[in-house]
Amino acid sequence: MPVTDLDLITNAARKAGAIATRFFDADPKVWEKPGQGPVTEADLAVDKMLNDMLLTARPDYGWLSEETADTDARLNTTHQFVVDPIDGTRAFIEGSKDWAISIAVVSNGIPSAAAIYLPMRDNLYAASHKTTAALNGRDIIISPNCKTVLATRPTMDGQHWKNETPPNLKRHFRSSLAYRMCLVAEGRYDAMVTLRPSWEWDIAAGSLIIERAGGIVSDRTGASLAFNSAMPQLNGVIGATPKAHAEIMDRLI
Structure with missing residues (x-):
C-alpha cells in the first residue's frame, strides 16, 4: 500500500x-x-x-x-x-x-x-x-473562547489597532511561529497574530493544522492564504478561533 x-x-x-x-x-x-x-x-x-x-x-x-x-x-x-x-x-x-x-x-x-x-x-x-x-x-479542537493571544509585544502596540486600542486579549509568547499555531489548534490559546511579512515555511503546516481543528487562518487583511508564490512571503498571519478572529479583524487597521 x-x-x-x-x-x-x-x-x-x-x-x-x-x-x-x-x-x-x-x-x-x-x-x-x-x-x-x-x-x-x-x-x-x-x-x-x-x-x-x-x-x-x-x-x-x-x-x-x-x-x-x-x-x-x-x-x-x-x-x-x-x-x-x-x-x-x-x-x-x-x-x-x-x-x-x-x-x-x-x-x-x-x-x-x-x-x-x-x-x-x-x-x-x-x-x-x-x-x-x-x-x-x-x-484536537480549538477553544470556544476569545481571551488569549500569542504575539510579540510590538504586534499589540496601539499603532496597529483602531483608536490605538488592541483587542482585549491577554498576550503570551512562544519563539516558534509553527508552535504558536499548534497551541491555538490545541485549544490552549485562542489566537496567534503576526503582522510582519511571514515566510511560507513558518506558516504552511500550522495553517492547515489550525483549520482542521476548526479555526480560521488569514493574512492581516482577512484574505485566505495562498502558497508556492514566487516570493514566498505572506502579508502577516492571523490564526484563531472564529470569535477571536472576528474580534481581531474588527480592531486591526
Whole structure:
C-alpha cells in the first residue's frame, strides 16, 4: 500500500527530531544569516536529511525550505514540500524546548498535509485535508473562547489597532511561529497574530493544522492564504478561533 503524504512527513519529522536533538545543548556551530537571524549546524543537517528523504520518495514534488537556496523549479510543480528544519532557532540555541520541525505538502497553492514536531516535548501535531488535526494521534479542537493571544509585544502596540486600542486579549509568547499555531489548534490559546511579512515555511503546516481543528487562518487583511508564490512571503498571519478572529479583524487597521 503506498505511503500517504501525511505518513511520509510525520515519519520524516520524527527522524529529523532525532538528528536535531543530537545538537541540542551541545554547543552547535552558529552563523548569522544577513537580515534573517541565526542558523546552526543542526538546521543544515536536518534540512539535508529531509531533502534527501522526501524528494527520494516524491521526486516530482517541488522544494521550498528556509535553509535551501530557492529556485524557480518549484513554480512548475503541482505539489511542493514546504519545510522549516528548525523553527525557533533562537530558542534552540538558548536551550528552550519550544522549537519545532515544520513540514507541509502544498498542492495547487493549498496545504494538503502537515506535520509539526517538538522533539524536546515529543509532541507531534499533524493534519491533512482528509483528516482532523491531531496531537500524538489524539484529535484536537480549538477553544470556544476569545481571551488569549500569542504575539510579540510590538504586534499589540496601539499603532496597529483602531483608536490605538488592541483587542482585549491577554498576550503570551512562544519563539516558534509553527508552535504558536499548534497551541491555538490545541485549544490552549485562542489566537496567534503576526503582522510582519511571514515566510511560507513558518506558516504552511500550522495553517492547515489550525483549520482542521476548526479555526480560521488569514493574512492581516482577512484574505485566505495562498502558497508556492514566487516570493514566498505572506502579508502577516492571523490564526484563531472564529470569535477571536472576528474580534481581531474588527480592531486591526
